[in-house]
Amino acid sequence: MNHNNNEQPDLSAISGEEKLQALRDLIDLTDNHLTQQVLTIGMEPHEEDLIRIEAWRALGMAGSSALLGEILHAAARLVRDPEEDEDVQNYVLQTLALLPITEAEIKLAQEVLEGEAYILVKAAAFAILVAHQHVSGAKSALESLQSDPDFGASAKRVLHLN
The missing domain is CATH 1.25.40 (Serine Threonine Protein Phosphatase 5, Tetratricopeptide repeat)
Structure with a gap:
């Protein structure tokens, strides 16, 4: 090969x-x-x-x-x-x-962020939302994170850059 x-x-x-x-x-x-x-x-x-x-x-x-x-x-x-x-x-x-990716992977990222995962795993899920803002559901997922203690400030920053 x-x-x-x-x-x-x-x-x-x-x-x-x-x-x-x-x-x-x-x-x-x-x-x-x-x-x-x-x-x-x-x-x-x-x-x-x-x-x-x-x-x-x-x-x-x-x-x-x-x-x-x-x-x-x-x-x-x-x-x-x-x-x-x-x-x-x-x-x-x-x-x-x-x-x-598709909307299914956006939902997967949301599941991780809403769950009890280790913070680095959650950060990787957040990176999916940031990288794929054009995919259906990603923007609303970022909007829902604006009050999150770990990712709220980053979500606001990402949303306001666009």
Whole structure:
């Protein structure tokens, strides 16, 4: 398999540091087979968290992928899983801030902000609203946050810049 003139290993055949480095070396994620491998790694609960985080970082480059819907659905499952590692959830949400999303992901961000999530996870959800203000529901979500003790001042600033 040849990607960008760099030979990419079969990610399912390697592990540990080699897999981590292969994920870090990805600069483009346009091949559907490779994208599917990266998504599988990101969803694998028995994989090391650092490797899963790198997989989700790489998935942030999959905006034009035919697998985008599958990526968005997988992200929502991880974010809503109360047993999921908070650092992984944080990176999943950061990835959603980079991808073309729908109103469903705006609602997911709102759920996180209204819930009991760790503050960094909430901050990543807030970043989704800021990055995707053009998506239906994002502006009203930002407006509803204006009195929030953690994000109120930022929400006001974002709304008044537009």
